[in-house]
Amino acid sequence: MAIFSFTNIAVSLLSLYFARRIYWESTTGTRRRALAKQHGCLPAKQRLNRVLPNFLPDMLGIDMIISQYRAYKAHRMLEQEANDLRSAGAHTIQTSALGLNVFITDDPENVKALLATNFEVWSLGQSRIKRMSSYLGHGIFTNEGKAWKCSREMLRPCFERSAVADVSIFKKHTERLIGLLPLDGSEVDLQPLFHELTLDVATEFLFGRSTNSLGEGGGEDEGVKAENIKKWGFLGALLPDKKKKRSIKIIQDFIDKVIDEELCLHEEEKKNKKDTQRYIFLHELVTATQDRTVIRNELLNILLAGRDTTASLLSNLVWELSRQPTVLARLREEVDSVVGTSTTNENNNSNSDEDAGIHDIKNDHEHEHEHESDMDPPTPTYAQLKELKYLRAIINESQRLYPVVPANGREALHDTILPHGGGGGGGSGGDGGGNTPLFIPKASYVQYNTYSMHRRASLFGPDPETFRPERWLNNDSNDHQPLRPGWAYIPFSGGPRSCLGQNFALTEAMFVVVRLVQKCEIERRDEGVWREKVGLTCMGLGVVGLG
Numbered sequence: 001m002a003i004f005s006f007t008n009i010a011v012s013l014l015s016l017y018f019a020r021r022i023y024w025e026s027t028t029g030t031r032r033r034a035l036a037k038q039h040g041c042l043p044a045k046q047r048l049n050r051v052l053p054n055f056l057p058d059m060l061g062i063d064m065i066i067s068q069y070r071a072y073k074a075h076r077m078l079e080q081e082a083n084d085l086r087s088a089g090a091h092t093i094q095t096s097a098l099g100l101n102v103f104i105t106d107d108p109e110n111v112k113a114l115l116a117t118n119f120e121v122w123s124l125g126q127s128r129i130k131r132m133s134s135y136l137g138h139g140i141f142t143n144e145g146k147a148w149k150c151s152r153e154m155l156r157p158c159f160e161r162s163a164v165a166d167v168s169i170f171k172k173h174t175e176r177l178i179g180l181l182p183l184d185g186s187e188v189d190l191q192p193l194f195h196e197l198t199l200d201v202a203t204e205f206l207f208g209r210s211t212n213s214l215g216e217g218g219g220e221d222e223g224v225k226a227e228n229i230k231k232w233g234f235l236g237a238l239l240p241d242k243k244k245k246r247s248i249k250i251i252q253d254f255i256d257k258v259i260d261e262e263l264c265l266h267e268e269e270k271k272n273k274k275d276t277q278r279y280i281f282l283h284e285l286v287t288a289t290q291d292r293t294v295i296r297n298e299l300l301n302i303l304l305a306g307r308d309t310t311a312s313l314l315s316n317l318v319w320e321l322s323r324q325p326t327v328l329a330r331l332r333e334e335v336d337s338v339v340g341t342s343t344t345n346e347n348n349n350s351n352s353d354e355d356a357g358i359h360d361i362k363n364d365h366e367h368e369h370e371h372e373s374d375m376d377p378p379t380p381t382y383a384q385l386k387e388l389k390y391l392r393a394i395i396n397e398s399q400r401l402y403p404v405v406p407a408n409g410r411e412a413l414h415d416t417i418l419p420h421g422g423g424g425g426g427g428s429g430g431d432g433g434g435n436t437p438l439f440i441p442k443a444s445y446v447q448y449n450t451y452s453m454h455r456r457a458s459l460f461g462p463d464p465e466t467f468r469p470e471r472w473l474n475n476d477s478n479d480h481q482p483l484r485p486g487w488a489y490i491p492f493s494g495g496p497r498s499c500l501g502q503n504f505a506l507t508e509a510m511f512v513v514v515r516l517v518q519k520c521e522i523e524r525r526d527e528g529v530w531r532e533k534v535g536l537t538c539m540g541l542g543v544v545g546l547g
């Protein structure tokens with residue numbers, strides 16, 4: 001009896017499954033096949049297994065998860081993902097993660113479709129929105145559709161050029177950072193200092209008061225519990241729930257207090273404050289909205305966007321500079337000629353050899369405390385920073401090899417087509433073109449791998465793994481054309497959701513590098529190669545020596 005009923009149930013379930021399958025095939029399936037045929041689509045190549053044997057299809061994404069976890073532990077996840085594409089001989093591959101249909105691409109045409117030409121079809125993905133809004137609330141980073149448009153329109157004017165052109169905010173905090181560096185040539189780990197610097201700068205820019213985590217009368221008297229906020233970082237998302245809640249509360253209380261003070265200011269006081277003080281983001285924002293929650297969420301979103309990203313860029317850049325004495329010498333020459341190295345040799349376009357240049361700076365530094373006012377090099381103005389073409393090329397090259405946001409993705413809101421990736425390889429130059437369109441079913445996730453794309457030989461020349469800032473300049477001694485990579489180079493993303501703080505970040509990074517170059521020696525202190533440390537942003541593991 002029991003067997004009979006079990007068989008009955010099994011037969012019923014199977015019939016139900018097949019009935020649904022037939023219905024699905026004759027409706028959705030037929031529609032999808034027609035769409036794919038209409039666009040001449042071919043299927044993507046599959047990701048090759050790393051752990052399981054290749055005859056087993058990785059339907060549940062078990063191979064993907066195990067191998068990603070191992071690579072993450074070894075700080076080689078980015079390299080492995082790039083190799084996944086290479087070993088499949090394609091620039092777009094298909095895989096799965098816990099049953100989710102996933103495509104990985106490093107093809108600029110696909111990136112352009114995701115971020116710009118087919119923007120409306122792609123969502124940030126519900127899991128990202130849920131995860132990030134749990135600690136950021138709803139703001140520009142987590143909003144979509146109309147709400148995102150509102151955020152963007154409200155925030156864009158706050159990033160106007162004048163907000164960035166006042167470099168005094170960078171000066172104050174950079175001087176504090178340099179003041180904390182050892183003068184005897186001993187090693188220093190700059191990464192935590194860069195994180196403190198960018199937190200102090202971002203809070204001062206956004207709220208008009210800084211966390212002052214780099215010291216000098218910091219914290220409490222300016223109304224900020226620097227220690228707590230410093231600790232919080234934005235990896236709060238990864239903390240256990242209780243700790244995360246406590247951390248979020250600390251930062252929300254801080255922001256609420258600042259907003260309340262701002263909203264309580266009388267009109268007259270506001271005007272006076274605006275006239276006398278330098279640019280403060282919050283002052284601009286309250287002219288657009290008085291909604292306390294909206295203001296708080298947007299400020300939190302921007303703090304997240306601006307802090308770890310710029311610190312990671314600086315860490316990667318200085319790490320690479322410490323390994324590139326020739327690049328560093330050329331940079332010193334540029335800084336010397338545009339900004340000046342000290343007040344005594346301002347704008348001196350000396351032809352001294354590289355060693356002599358470094359030696360001079362060392363001497364300046366040794367005597368810095370004796371003759372501080374005489375010997376302090378002139379600080380760069382915004383206009384001078386814009387003239388530093390070689391420094392800009394160095395930053396470009398650093399962001400090419402070590403993009404701070406090395407991978408990102410979008411979820412398909414509808415069935416759609418990507419211009420490339422169907423059929424996998426077979427493109428010109430043995431580079432795995434795959435220029436046939438690819439059908440993407442609704443709810444699939446497409447990851448665009450910036451790290452891998454930035455290292456493609458067909459896009460960046462025969463030496464894509466080499467740090468060579470000259471590739472970005474007209475006067476490249478190898479007579480290469482300067483790069484115009486378009487959608488192949490997206491450190492700040494692209495299209496309607498591109499980074500709003502790009503100019504701010506670049507100005508801050510340039511300012512800090514100029515001051516370090518003017519006042520310190522930068523030396524390599526470990527033999528290691530760059531290994532990623534991936535959190536919300538990506539930076540390297542390593543130590544730099546300063547003297």
Ligand code: HEM
Pocket residue numbers: 140141152301302305306307309310313404405408490491492493496497498499500501502504505
């Ligand atoms: C080196 C530093 C930075 C890098 C590499 C960077 C990179 C990016 C990237 C890749 C995105 C797109 C994210 C996505 O589509 O999921 C983005 C968005 C954004 N960034 Fe940046 N960013 C940097 C610094 C900053 C700074 C300093 C600020 C503000 C002070 C800022 C504000 C924003 C905002 C508001 C967005 C969201 C734009 C939108 O969704 O409409 N970023 N950034």
